[in-house]
Amino acid sequence: MSLATDTASAARFARRELRGGLRGFRIFLACLALGVAAIAGIGMVRASIQMGLEEKGAELLGGDAEVRFTYRFAEAEERAWMAARATKVSEITDFRSMVVVDGPEGTERALTQIKSVDTAYPLLGAVTLAPDMPLDQALADHGAVMAPVLADRLGLEPGDNFRLGTQDFTLSALLMVEPDNAGGGFSLGPRTLVRTDALTDSGLLQPGTLFETHYRLQLPADTNLDTLETEARARFTETGGRWRDARNGAPGIGRFVDRLSNFLILVGLSGLAVGGVGVSAAVRAYLATKTSVIATLRTLGATRRVIFLTYFLQIGVLSLVGITIGLALGAIVPLALAPLLQSQLPVPAVFALHAQPLAEAALYGALTALIFTLWPLARTEDIRPATLFRDAMGGARLLPHWPYVATTLLLTAALLGAAALFSDFSGSRSGPRAGSLRP
Amino acid sequence: MTDPVLSLKDVHLALDGNAGRVEILHGITLDVAKGSSLGLIGPSGSGKSSLLMLMGGLERATGGSVTALGQELGAMGEDGLARFRRDHMGVVFQSFHLIPTMTALENVATPLELAGHRDAFDRAAAELEAVGLGHRADHYPAQMSGGEQQRVALARALAPRPAILLADEPTGNLDEANGGAIMDLLFGLRDRHGATLVLVTHAPSLAARCDNVVRLRDGRVDDVAREAAE
Incomplete structure (x- = not known):
């Protein structure tokens, strides 16, 4: 059977298994949703401040x-x-x-x-x-x-x-x-x-x-800041004059906001990792209740791939639900608290739906869910049909097969890489941006 | 005897438990002819169910060989065994082992879906009709009686038209009336499909309906029963 056929069969079985409802998955959903919500919320506030700094750059600088x-x-x-x-x-x-x-x-x-x-x-x-x-x-x-x-x-x-x-x-x-x-x-x-x-x-x-x-x-509205900056730097470099313009009106604040946000996102990621332990435990507990079903499917002719895909898809759907709840919370809470936050923040902020921080949080959530559910899911391979008439799990290995270990290591590297990439990228956003003064 | 559908040669089974290694089966040798029915009887702990599981590739022998339809089961991997069961075997358990989140129709269709049959649900519906449960197709196992669940399990085992039908005390959890009805169905459908049947039972009266009977005791074939089987 091809991967596509196996996936189609697994999708049907997964859909039927999900009829059992979310019982046993509340902790799973809570861990994932709260972790994603924290990261999304922090990212939303950071993006709001960055947009505020961009839009009010001239006012913060006191000129163009x-x-x-x-x-x-x-x-x-x-x-x-x-x-x-x-x-x-x-x-x-x-x-x-x-x-x-x-x-x-x-x-x-x-x-x-x-x-x-x-x-x-x-x-x-x-x-x-x-x-x-x-x-x-x-x-x-x-x-x-x-x-x-x-x-x-x-x-x-x-x-x-x-x-x-x-x-x-x-x-x-x-x-x-x-x-x-x-x-x-x-x-x-x-x-x-x-x-x-x-x-x-x-x-x-x-x-x-x-x-x-x-x-x-x-400056006149049609001023090209790139050209003028180049000209000014050439004109004033020798005489000690320093140039700044509205594209980056408050670089110190931008850097501070980036660093604080990166730190808070690191805290959020740590929280997500701790929540991941709960996610892993929830999946283990759920699969323990499914031993009989898995053994029955094996008896009826399901291969290990079909079994793995069946539960991978289920956990995938539930992860999507958890991530979606987290994104909704992370997006709605800052917007709902916008008036309070704006009155407390010493810098301007434009509270709106920002796609990038939500995408970052979704990526972190998905990678965390994968990292912490892959090993429990891999244990479905150890469930043999003989489990139906006696405990046949005694020979289960401590570590899953090497492809799962390698994939988990790769996903962990991807998570760390994404965290480094996004924090570096958000830092670079505080730097000068090219373009005209006003469109 | 023509080429046997199932052939066991000097089969041993030992399992590791908390109390150490336990010998379950000691050198079982027997053949099951195509289209015949074999009853496995014996006291509890004699190794009947373990022997059945070895025949179905649900358990692996620690010694000897188990051959089904000419293929050595011990040489197959776990997925190979799963495919072999999917294509050639049906299994009925004492505890039914229906999947609780699937309807009766979906339970019966599952092995057909796994085999890639496009008409899985049509065939499953026909099989449910054959066991008299066409009207319960959309019901979940929890909504059915024990007898009805076992009839669904029987339909599931026979839907792919297996060459070999393995039944592990299929009436063990049913009352006498339901048990009798299930056995009538089991033998009737087996006769219709021409499958080879291996039946584990405690009841000598049920075993007597089989073409051959093997009595196990302490993991060994009883000599008298062996004569009956051969």
């Missing part, structure tokens, strides 16, 4: 592109190059300093990350202040805004004065939302936002002081 210098402002020629290519340019400085508050009980000091901006800031998004007021108004006349945690630490309220370097400022409002903060990278202190002009007499932006300048560019 950015040229950054260390310890200096751009020269006139460099400003001219940027102005020629952008529809709008915003200059920002970023550095650490101390906020000094003189009070009746002495002087209070606290570390802060100062951002000084021009009137074009922000090119994208909006600053939210408390009390609500326009940023221009808040920063006028040596006005400043700062993060609530810093104001609270120093006991400052709107209208109070403080000093940066040698310049006095008045706290106009608290900084509730800073649209380009997520892409800013490492920060030692809470934010204080002032006008760059207001720092002229502060002594903080002098030659030799430590500061960075960011030139945010708003």
Whole structure:
């Protein structure tokens, strides 16, 4: 009999055997479904954040592109190059300093990350202040805004004065939302936002002081970022300018999300492996109840291949059910919790159905089910017809035939390879992507 | 005797158990002629069922040879034996051993499906009619009485038209009336199909319906019964 004929017979027998229902397979289904759901859920959240970072890349960056210098402002020629290519340019400085508050009980000091901006800031998004007021108004006349945690630490309220370097400022409002903060990278202190002009007499932006300048560019819609990036790198490499654009507006966050997700998926895979032991035990228990049926089929003329295929197909169908339940849970739970997650996450996320993480989870689930069910299924070969009238299982070997051992090893290698491949691939997704600024 | 359908020569069977190696059969030699019926009788533990299983290739002899239809069963692999049974043998058990998740019709059709017969279900339906259970075709074993289950098992064994029919105490789990009806069916169908029958039974009256009788005792053929068999 050919493999196709045997498979057809096995499929018919498997379908009839499945009439027995899911009794005895609840643990099998629970182990598989929960493991797949955990991996799918983590993957969905990761993909949602990645899509959020992609879609909001420009907002996180604070512009379509950015040229950054260390310890200096751009020269006139460099400003001219940027102005020629952008529809709008915003200059920002970023550095650490101390906020000094003189009070009746002495002087209070606290570390802060100062951002000084021009009137074009922000090119994208909006600053939210408390009390609500326009940023221009808040920063006028040596006005400043700062993060609530810093104001609270120093006991400052709107209208109070403080000093940066040698310049006095008045706290106009608290900084509730800073649209380009997520892409800013490492920060030692809470934010204080002032006008760059207001720092002229502060002594903080002098030659030799430590500061960075960011030139945010708003570009024409038809700008080819690949071409412009190549041009910028050629133009600024020698002068220390560094390029970043909206395709990868917050690379640090992207890398962090990838690494955290990879770790959590590794935890999920470990859970799936532990669940696999339950899967294996469930299959063993199920097949133990089928000894008589298998021996009867052997008596009637079923070959070992037909028997193996009969139960392989059954377990395959049940695995598909478990994986489907897991995928449904992994897809639905993040979507259902999207409002809560979005409010808690410090980065933007676009919660939607993402096919790739679901496919990854399905692959992990299928490989795990195969790895942990193959050996119990292989034991069906040891069931002889004589089992019908006496215990004829005594001679069962410890290990199945070598093809099953080899297949299990190959599947395990495939699972590990898939985990390595997907984690590497998800890491590469955080890198720059090619293409135009807007389609 | 013409060429025997079944031929056993100096067959031994020993099994390893928790208490050590146990000798079940000691040098059994006998032939079964084509189309004849042979009754195997003897007390419990005499080796009747084990001898039947050896004839069906369900068990392997540890010594001697078992030949069926001219083929040495000991030389065949497990799958070879399964195919041989599928093509040439029908087996009826005391405990019926119907597959509980299959209907009566599907149980009867199973060996035909395994043999690749496209008309498996038509033939199975006809066989069920022959044992008087055409109206129970869609019923599962749990929905049938013991007698009905054994009739389904009989239909299953005879559906592929086997050359050899092996029956291991087919009435052992049935009351007298049902047992008698099953035996009538068994012999009637066997006569119609011309199969060679080997019947294990405790009942001398049933054995008496066979052409030959072999009495086993402690794994050996009883001399008197041997004369009857030959």
